[in-house]
Amino acid sequence: MNEFDLIARYFTREAPNADLGVGDDCALLSVPAGMQLAVSADMLVSGRHFFPDADPYRLGHKALAVNLSDLAAMGAVPRWFTLSLALPQADEAWLAPFSRGLLELAEQHGLSLVGGDTTCGPLTIAIQIAGELPRGSGLLRSAGQAGDDVWVSGELGAAAAAVMHGTGRIRLGDAARLAAFARLDCPTPRVALGQRLRGIAHAALDISDGLAGDLRHICAASGCAAELWLAALPAAACLAELPMALRHEALLSGGDDYELCFTAPPARRAVLQALATELRLPLTRVGCLRAGQGVHVLHDGQDIRWQHGGFDHFAAQ
The missing domain is CATH 3.30.1330.10 (PurM-like, N-terminal domain)
Incomplete structure (x- = not known):
């Protein structure tokens, strides 16, 4: 052939x-x-x-x-x-x-x-x-505003858990392994959600290289800082099998989620909750934008100074 x-x-x-x-x-x-x-x-x-x-x-x-x-x-x-x-x-x-x-x-x-x-x-x-x-309706990374809520769709971390299993860092049970690899290999692009967010959200991006690292792009483009509330992050069920440190890594720095992260004014909370019900897709408020720079991960009200970035294509093999 x-x-x-x-x-x-x-x-x-x-x-x-x-x-x-x-x-x-x-x-x-x-x-x-x-x-x-x-x-x-x-x-x-x-x-x-x-x-x-x-x-x-x-x-x-x-x-x-x-x-x-x-x-x-x-x-x-x-x-x-x-x-x-x-x-x-x-x-x-x-x-x-x-x-x-x-x-x-x-x-x-x-x-x-x-x-x-x-x-x-x-x-x-x-x-x-x-x-x-x-024309002019695109969800730009540069459109975030201080005071916006930060939202994510779906659940986070399953694909990262699959990579950890595949590289030998952890060993998942059979059910968790199948669920994790299904998310890694067959992500669901949130196309309908993205279109419905026009006119509701300010800024948006997809989570491909890890939530904390990707959200930094919105912060840099919009001239804002972000707070992420660790306890609010919607964790995939398979993360229950991970030690706490790796669970946090999967949630904050794991790649391949392909969920949407977006910012919207607080006045849109009810609209977004109704949209989540209509689309049968969880939408979770996980933080906010404020004046300043960078992404600050808060746990029990304290900044845990999360320094890990997202996936880097040019990091050591």
């Missing part, structure tokens, strides 16, 4: 929301008047972002989900994506479930695959994604 057979068999699909999809040197896309494009890109590298023996169906899902999460954080409606794929070999037993996991999630969100590239090399998955939203 050569490169063009591979593309035709596994990745060529109709793109009804594109003027021209896969097959030419470029895709052709139209954006309605009054809308802006939201564009993001993410790369997943074997051994760095996923375990080399990761299930290919789940990996296809995750590769697209982490990009959808970026659109969710901006409040955008998903529209198109491209896929660039480096493969050690054209293994049909791997490609079939990988493409199925990828394209099933794309179909759920009305996304069209409109191009990309394939080559031979160490397993690397690179996706560029584009969505659209009304």
